[in-house]
Each structure stands twice: as C-alpha cells, then as structure tokens.
Amino acid sequence: xxxxxxxxxxxxxxxxxxxxxxxxxxxxxxxxxxxxxxxxxxxxxxxxxxxxxxxxxxxxxxxxxxxxxxxxxxxxxxxxxxxxxxxxxxxxxxxxxxxxxxxxxxxxxxxxxxxxxxxxxxxxxxxxxxxxxxxxxxxxxxxxxxxxxxxxxxxxxxxxxxxxxxxxxxxxxxxxxxxxxxxxxxxxxxxxxxxxxxxxxxxxxxxxxxxxxxxxxxxxx
Amino acid sequence: xxxxxxxxxxxxxxxxxxxxxxxxxxxxxxxxxxxxxxxxxxxxxxxxxxxxxxxxxxxxxxxxxxxxxxxxxxxxxxxxxxxxxxxxxxxxxxxxxxxxxxxxxxxxxxxxxxxxxxxxxxxxxxxxxxxxxxxxxxxxxxxxxxxxxxxxxxxxxxxxxxxxxxxxxxxxxxxxxxxxxxxxxxxxxxxxxxxxxxxxxxxxxxxxxxxxxxxxxxxxxxxxxxxxxxxxxxxxxxxxxxxxxxxxxxxxxxxxxxxxxxxxxxxxxxxxxxxxxxxxxxxxxxxxxxxxxxxxxxxxxxxxxxxxxxxxxxxxxxxxxxxxxxxxxxxxxxxxxxxxxxxxxxxxxxxxxxxxxxxxxxxxxxxxxxxxxxxxxxxxxxxxxxxxxxxxxxxxxxxxxxxxxxxxx
Numbered sequence: 001x002x003x004x005x006x007x008x009x010x011x012x013x014x015x016x017x018x019x020x021x022x023x024x025x026x027x028x029x030x031x032x033x034x035x036x037x038x039x040x041x042x043x044x045x046x047x048x049x050x051x052x053x054x055x056x057x058x059x060x061x062x063x064x065x066x067x068x069x070x071x072x073x074x075x076x077x078x079x080x081x082x083x084x085x086x087x088x089x090x091x092x093x094x095x096x097x098x099x100x101x102x103x104x105x106x107x108x109x110x111x112x113x114x115x116x117x118x119x120x121x122x123x124x125x126x127x128x129x130x131x132x133x134x135x136x137x138x139x140x141x142x143x144x145x146x147x148x149x150x151x152x153x154x155x156x157x158x159x160x161x162x163x164x165x166x167x168x169x170x171x172x173x174x175x176x177x178x179x180x181x182x183x184x185x186x187x188x189x190x191x192x193x194x195x196x197x198x199x200x201x202x203x204x205x206x207x208x209x210x211x212x213x214x215x216x217x218x219x220x221x
Numbered sequence: 222x223x224x225x226x227x228x229x230x231x232x233x234x235x236x237x238x239x240x241x242x243x244x245x246x247x248x249x250x251x252x253x254x255x256x257x258x259x260x261x262x263x264x265x266x267x268x269x270x271x272x273x274x275x276x277x278x279x280x281x282x283x284x285x286x287x288x289x290x291x292x293x294x295x296x297x298x299x300x301x302x303x304x305x306x307x308x309x310x311x312x313x314x315x316x317x318x319x320x321x322x323x324x325x326x327x328x329x330x331x332x333x334x335x336x337x338x339x340x341x342x343x344x345x346x347x348x349x350x351x352x353x354x355x356x357x358x359x360x361x362x363x364x365x366x367x368x369x370x371x372x373x374x375x376x377x378x379x380x381x382x383x384x385x386x387x388x389x390x391x392x393x394x395x396x397x398x399x400x401x402x403x404x405x406x407x408x409x410x411x412x413x414x415x416x417x418x419x420x421x422x423x424x425x426x427x428x429x430x431x432x433x434x435x436x437x438x439x440x441x442x443x444x445x446x447x448x449x450x451x452x453x454x455x456x457x458x459x460x461x462x463x464x465x466x467x468x469x470x471x472x473x474x475x476x477x478x479x480x481x482x483x484x485x486x487x488x489x490x491x492x493x494x495x496x497x498x499x500x501x502x503x504x505x506x507x508x509x510x511x512x513x514x515x516x517x518x519x520x521x522x523x524x525x526x527x528x529x530x531x532x533x534x535x536x537x538x539x540x541x542x543x544x545x546x547x548x549x550x551x552x553x554x555x556x557x558x559x560x561x562x563x564x565x566x567x568x569x570x571x572x573x574x575x576x577x578x579x580x581x582x583x584x585x586x587x588x589x590x591x592x593x594x595x596x597x598x599x600x601x602x603x604x605x606x607x608x609x610x611x612x613x614x615x616x617x618x619x620x621x622x623x624x625x626x627x628x629x630x
Contacts, residue, residue, distance in 0.1 A: 042624040043624050062543070066538060066543040070540065075540075083533050098537075098543075142540070
C-alpha cells in the first residue's frame with residue numbers, strides 16, 4: 001500500500017477444473033497466500049485476469065465483491081475466524097443470513113452441515129468451548145453452508161496437531177468426493193499429498209504443477 | 222434494511238455484548254439526564270424570581286423619606302424629611318398623567334387581643350388602593366373603602382393567619398378586636414401569596430391611625446402606582462419626576478442622595494429578570510456542554526466499538542456481508558441503543574424534576590421543569606450525533622479490505 005509496489009506474483013497462469021482438489025505449496029513469501037486471497041476476492045489483482053465460473057472478476061466494488069464471495073466462495077482460515085460470541089450453529093448460519101435465507105431454513109441448513117462435520121451435538125456451544133479441530137470443522141461447515149462453487153482453505157491445518165489435521169483433511173477429501181472444487185494453501189508435504197494436484201510456487205512463479213495420486217487421510221484417522 | 226431478521230441479528234449482538242451496550246447507553250442516559258435536570262433547575266430559578274415579585278403589583282414605586290446630608294436653601298443638613306397628606310394630593314394632581322393610584326402606608330407594631338388570645342402584629346394604615354399595590358386577596362368581608370377613609374372608621378382587615386391565631390375556627394367578621402388599646406371591628410379577612418408574614422398583617426384606614434396619633438397628618442411612606450401603559454421608560458421618567466418634585470417641595474438639594482428614597486419595583490423587576498435570564502443562559506450553556514460531552518462520549522465509544530469489531534466485520538465481509546449491511550448494522554445498533562437510553566435518561570430527568578417540586582425552595586429553585594419539546598429535541602440531537610459519530614468509523618470499517626481486517630489481531 002506504500003508508494004513502492006512489490007511484485008508478489010510474477011506471471012501465474014493456471015486454471016482449475018470443477019471437482020479438483022488442488023494444493024498450493026511454497027515456502028513463506030512465495031506468494032501462495034496472495035494467490036489465494038486474489039482467488040477469494042479478498043484482495044485485488046493489479047494486472048491480469050481472473051475468471052470464475054465464466055464470470056470475469058475485475059473492477060469489483062466492495063458490494064459486488066461481497067455478493068460474489070457469498071455466492072461463489074467458501075473460506076477456511078488457519079485461525080478459524082469464527083465469531084466468538086455466536087454459537088457454532090449461528091456461525092454456520094451466518095453466510096446464509098447474507099444470502100437472505102429465512103431464519104428457519106438457515107437453522108435447518110446449519111444443523112445439516114454441522115451434522116456432516118460431526119458436530120451436531122455441539123451446535124449450541126460457543127467457539128471458546130470447542131477444541132481446535134472442532135473449530136476448524138465448524139469453519140468448514142460454515143464455508144460449505146453457502147454451497148459455494150469453490151472452497152478456499154488457507155493453511156487449514158496450520159494450527160492443528162497431526163492427528164486433528166488428518167481428521168480435517170479426511171473431511172475435506174469427503175467434501176471433494178461429493179464433487180466440490182477445493183483449493184488448499186499449505187506448506188506441509190503430507191497435507192499436499194492428500195490432494196489430487198500440487199502447484200508449487202517459488203518467488204511468485206509456478207515452478208511445478210503436477211497431478212498426483214491421492215493419499216487418503218482416512219487411513220491415519 | 223429494517224426487516225425482522227436484521228433486528229434479530231442486532232438484538233443478538235446487543236445481548237451478547239452487554240458491557241459495550243451498557244457503556245454507550247449509560248453515557249447517553251447520563252448526558253440527557255444531566256441536561257434535563259440542569260435546564261429544569263434554571264427554569265426553577267426563574268420561577269423563584271417571578272414568585273418573589275409576583276405577589277406585589279409591578280407598576281409600583283415606593284417613596285420613603287430620609288434625612289438630608291447637604292445644607293440647602295438655608296436649611297441645615299441632617300434634617301428629617303416627613304411626608305404628610307398634602308404630598309399625596311400633590312402627586313395625584315401634578316403627575317395625574319402618569320399615576321394610576323396612590324396610597325400612603327403607616328406601619329406600626331401593636332399588641333392585638335381578642336378574648337383570651339393576644340399577639341403582636343404589624344399594622345399598616347393605608348388607603349383603599351393598597352389592595353392593588355399588594356395584590357391582597359379578600360377571602361371574606363371587604364377591604365377598606367373611601368368612606369372608611371373619609372369617616373375615619375375603626376375598621377380593620379386582618380390576615381388569614383391573624384384570624385387563625387386569634388379566632389381559631391370562629392368567624393371573625395363583625396367581631397371587635399383590641400389593637401393597642403382601641404377597639405376595631407373586623408370587616409374583612411385576606412390572604413396574600415407573599416408568604417406567612419404577609420398574612421400576619423392588619424390593615425386599617427390611614428386617617429384613623431392619624432386620628433389616634435393626636436390627629437396628625439404625617440405619613441410614613443407613599444406608594445405610587447403608575448399606569449401600566451407608560452411602560453418601563455415611563456416608569457423611569459416618573460421615578461425622576463417624583464424625585465425632582467419632592468426635592469423641590471421639601472427643600473432638598475438636588476445632589477442629596479439620602480433626603481428621599483424611591484424604590485422602583487419595575488426597575489428592580491427588570492434587573493432581576495435580566496439576572497435570572499443570564500443565570501438561565503449560563504445554566505443552558507453548561508447543559509449544552511453536557512450534551513456536547515455526551516456526543517463526544519458516544520463518538521469515542523463508537524470508534525472503540527468499531528475498532529473492537531474490525532476482525533468480526535472482516536469475517537462477515539469474507540462471508541458475503543456488503544459494506545451497506547456492515548454500516549447498516551452498526552448504525553442501527555448505535556441508534557437503537559442511544560434512542561432507548563436517551564429516552565430513559567430524559568424520562569428519568571423529568572421524573573427527578575417533578576419529584577423536586579418545592580423541595581429546593583431554600584436554594585431559590587421552585588418547581589423546576591423543562592418543556593418536553595426542549596427535552597425531546599436535545600435527546601433527538603444526541604441520537605442524531607450518535608448516529609453520525611457511528612457512521613464515520615462504520616464507513617471506514619466497511620471500506621477496509623476483508624484481508625486487512627482478518628489480519629487484525
């Protein structure tokens with residue numbers, strides 16, 4: 001934001017098909033989070049183009065960006081980013097509130113997605129009463145509740161121990177199996193191996209883009 | 222924007238952030254409360270001033286004789302000036318253009334007896350017009366009239382408390398009381414809004430008093446009422462004319478300040494009203510300052526609230542909250558809290574003022590009140606500024622990119 005512009009991404013050209021599970025890897029400073037933020041319309045690109053589901057994403061004002069985020073994208077963050085004074089169910093229902101879904105339907109859907117991540121009994125608990133893994137599962141349920149085209153996860157396992165990480169990855173794989181497109185930023189090779197494609201970034205350029213055989217997380221759980 | 226769902230969301234936020242709600246609500250309530258009470262007290266002060274003067278006619282000048290301090294026209298200084306009946310007639314004749322009525326007043330203290338009851342009272346020997354000058358209200362019987370003056374009747378009109386003291390429940394009209402050794406018939410009972418002392422007075426014809434005092438024609442003081450239509454400037458002119466007239470007639474040096482004294486009620490009233498108005502202005506200024514302080518307080522809280530919620534707002538934006546809905550929810554929340562607490566503060570303040578009533582009379586505050594238009598406008602002002610104060614940080618928060626807001630810890 002200063003007067004000096006810093007080129008973080010220097011010519012990235014890649015596309016993701018529907019139903020893919022892509023890991024974006026790279027050391028810190030490689031630009032992987034910036035890429036994800038641009039894909040998530042949380043940040044804007046200076047040059048180039050980005051097309052999501054056939055819609056060119058450019059020159060968006062905040063209102064439009066908010067609507068696209070709501071309609072197309074679900075986010076999972078490393079630090080969960082749940083609203084601390086709302087219960088698990090209310091957190092999951094929040095994107096639906098911004099989709100102007102009625103209250104009853106919101107609650108039903110929220111419960112349905114909490115059920116999918118196995119936290120139905122925890123629906124009335126506040127985030128502070130949940131473990132890290134549970135919080136991330138609530139966050140995933142929240143991201144899924146809006147039924148987005150793409151799920152973007154920024155280091156979803158970064159704050160979790162390995163057992164919990166595998167549980168979360170198992171959940172992500174199951175969601176992917178159901179046909180959802182998912183992009184994961186990670187620097188952990190074992191997490192990347194559980195995806196179907198790995199994109200390696202280094203100093204703002206793609207150095208490697210390969211399809212791999214997926215390691216199922218369920219065998220570790 | 223005003224759907225039931227939005228309100229529910231806002232209520233939930235309010236409910237789950239009690240401290241925040243309490244702080245902003247308390248600031249607003251207190252601000253309005255202090256404003257209402259202060260402003261009401263100012264009005265109470267004015268009430269007291271009006272009451273001080275309300276029980277006497279305001280178009281009246283009191284003329285007292287004094288003692289000369291400057292030798293003049295062959296007379297030595299330190300001469301006692303006295304009024305007599307001719308002065309009364311001269312005023313009525315010479316200043317007829319200005320004067321509505323005149324009445325003398327001779328004040329004496331006397332032991333008054335009725336049957337076994339006795340007490341010391343102030344008696345005032347006056348003319349019929351005195352009733353207007355003091356705004357004496359006759360409860361029963363009548364006041365002194367011209368015939369009483371002419372015939373030097375031994376009639377008295379007694380205060381309500383005199384009757385109560387001497388007669389108890391008995392009716393005093395037509396009964397005779399002993400005033401310093403002479404029998405007087407009670408022809409009327411009066412009340413006066415000037416307080417208890419004014420209701421412990423006894424009025425008698427001034428001619429009767431003069432007859433008792435060895436048939437003198439001396440008068441203690443003169444009360445001159447001017448025609449209301451001559452106004453304040455006319456009253457001041459009459460004031461000067463009277464001064465000049467008496468100084469000439471009684472051979473007092475025009476420079477002598479103590480030969481004669483004139484108390485001008487109109488002038489005093491004007492001065493006191495001005496004083497009261499200045500007080501009200503000061504109180505109003507302080508009260509206005511309170512409102513400003515309230516506005517600053519609510520602004521600070523709003524800045525803090527938005528700052529505290531930056532991350533939450535970032536999450537909401539990532540989930541699809543538009544800037545409009547972010548601003549809307551912050552504003553609605555702030556307006557809701559300020560409205561409720563503002564009106565609570567206002568009603569509380571008004572209740573306090575109402576309950577005070579006459580309790581602060583010793584501090585010159587009588588029946589403090591605030592008219593509701595004033596109170597409501599002040600409250601609405603605070604709500605509006607509270608909203609404005611919320612809008613600026615809310616707009617800024619809505620413009621922060623979600624990624625920046627999310628990084629905020």
